[in-house]
Amino acid sequence: MNLFNKKILVTCALPYSNGSLHLGHLLEQIQADIWIRYKKITNNSIYFICSDDSHGTPIMLKSIDLNIKPELLINNFNKEHIKNFKDFSIYHDYYYLTNNHENKRLINKFYFILKKNNLINYKYIYQFYDVYNNIFLPDRFILGKCPKCYSKDQFGDHCNKCNSVYNSINLINPKSTLSNSIPILKKTKHIFINLNNFKNKNNVLIKKLFCQKEIINKINEFIICDMESYNISRDYPYFGFKIPNEINKYFYVWVDALISYISTFKRFCHNINDIELFDKFWNLNSNYDIYQFIGKDIIFFHSIIWPYILDLLNLRKPTKIIVHGHLTINGYKMSKSTNNFITVDSYIKTFNSDYLRYYFASKLSLNINDIDFNIKDFYIKVNYILIDKIINIPYRIKNFLNNIFQNKLSDEIDTNLYNDFIFRSDYIWKLYEDFNFLEVVNIVIDLSNILNKYISNNEPWNCNNINKLHKICSTSINLFKIIVLYIKPIIPTISYDLEKFLGISLTKNSLKFILKYNKINFLNKNILKKINILDLNKLI
Incomplete structure (x- = not known):
């Protein structure tokens, strides 16, 4: 295909x-x-x-x-x-x-x-x-029991529970939402x-x-x-x-x-x-x-x-x-009457738009089950996975690049590891093609874990060999470049900042080129801003 x-x-x-x-x-x-x-x-x-x-x-x-x-x-x-x-x-x-x-x-x-x-x-x-x-x-101004599955508070044209379509006059115990009358x-x-x-x-x-x-x-x-x-x-x-x-x-x-x-x-x-x-x-x-x-x-x-x-x-x-599927909030149907409801304006006043994009992507596939926006889950996935595991990677080695190498990369990297990351690309594109964003996110997390382990195992903070240290840093940046490309469709605003840091606009062809002798740029600290649980609780 x-x-x-x-x-x-x-x-x-x-x-x-x-x-x-x-x-x-x-x-x-x-x-x-x-x-x-x-x-x-x-x-x-x-x-x-x-x-x-x-x-x-x-x-x-x-x-x-x-x-x-x-x-x-x-x-x-x-x-x-x-x-x-x-x-x-x-x-x-x-x-x-x-x-x-x-x-x-x-x-x-x-x-x-x-x-x-x-x-x-x-x-x-x-x-x-x-x-x-x-x-x-109109159908949306009538509520009653579904004539097929008997779920309460269903509209006059279809049931949100069983997805049945029916004539409004078949609704059980109908009530007008305009006047609250029969x-x-x-x-x-x-x-x-x-x-x-x-x-x-x-x-x-x-x-x-x-x-x-x-x-x-x-x-x-x-x-x-x-x-x-x-x-x-x-x-x-x-x-x-x-x-x-x-x-x-x-x-x-x-x-x-x-x-x-x-x-x-x-x-x-x-x-x-x-x-x-x-x-x-x-x-x-x-x-x-x-x-x-x-x-x-x-x-x-x-x-x-x-x-x-x-x-x-x-x-x-x-x-x-x-x-x-439908979106639910903390396991319940969105409803203004029960205050289980989040408007776009109320969200964007406090939180980065990419956080929501990432969270939705982590749940989206061809499955049509309802998708739940769970406050605690959102907090954990953004703070401890997206920020700590993925976006934080260049911060682990940026001081070495800045203080020792004037932000310039080496011409030497671990090509075996680089090729292993590239090898995933066809599968990543196929997952995107099939709308399986959940699995894309899972692979990005796996690659981030591999890269974080690579940095930890090589201990750049204890490395006295300048050439080896330069290789560790340059390998890390090049692997991170691949991760950013894979997740770019999901978090475009954060990716744009990371592209400015890398000094390259990432496309499919970017996989072919290793960043050698490139100079990396200032890294925007705002992309590491975590979610405050108190602000999150105010959303609902």
Whole structure:
């Protein structure tokens, strides 16, 4: 498999425009960004896009509550989200909003294709209605028991425990989160798309989009379930795109959110004056790759509705869709009501962004189990492993280099040990390729242990042979250079400081060159700043 010199488009699921980002939003973006940085190190051309999901009832209600227009609300959060991502070294080539003209044009095109092919049905259905707020309730404003596994406090469209998808009216003991009242069932007319033929014809193709076995099992459930059609409309009042030639009907937010993967990249191509690039990625015969990162709560939309949309628009399917678990805090579901919740802003005020990137990487693989942000575990992994075992390595020999050798390296190193470190590179790149960042971190720790043992065994502080001492120091720096390269996609800010210290910008080709006679530079002491447990406890 050729891992290098490819052209790739990467997307993440869309953060919602009605609030500030929390650490759960960062999990997916960091996962994608680590993979992107690895790909760039190995000479691939990457485009990274995302958007804010900027339609829906929650946005309408929040703008009413704040007495501002929805457009102002979503634009304000869009700026905040972009800043938050940059604070964690996540730089999108283009970050947009679903509320844009290109997205509206594409969703209307999709709708007219549906009409032309007689794929739309009108049905009268019953939906939950909040009589105190005079509004049909969106799925996320209804809580109750899951009808499949009976877990409490599950949303009206899916269960976070068993990942089942269901109709909100099947929820047990439903309650409106707007008024804390029991909603009534009210009859209303809606627009449905026919899914049956698509599921039957494309079940093999759909499963090929995913690389995790647990996901395939879940998709099989979606394919064989009795859901023959899907509701793509919502009632007034609503903030979103109006459905053409319909009265008080709007496109469901999930339809334009999925289509925004296409429209956002199209807008990016227009902005760089390369509209041909869009066709090169999205036409049916494209040789380019598209990788999409999502959470396990939205598998249904990306396994059934998203391929359905692409099919009708005559566009290619993604190369792979990578799914991750939810983020929990100290073993419990994130919740504002129980104060078990960490915003991006509260974290970044006190802590280095790379610490969180490293911690997430130490837990990320293709496993879709939930990932726990445990305060004690975070403290130990950052202070005693990342800082003490890895970043601290050059500090163990820097005084000898500075005081005796004027920061200049020798031309002689332990080449056997150096070659042993290089020998791991193909396996490291393969682990990155397979999204197994947990194992990358484990190998980096192993190599750091080997290097620390090498320094301890050779005792430079007791060495009276100048040439041998110079070789020990130069070997240590060159081995450390390899470690920094291997972990660079995970901790980019710290790696940048370490690259300045080494006097080299590290790429895959850096493995070929031994640093000889090089002069190393000043080492930033701030990268050794440890986490204070008292500050950490204040996060929650």
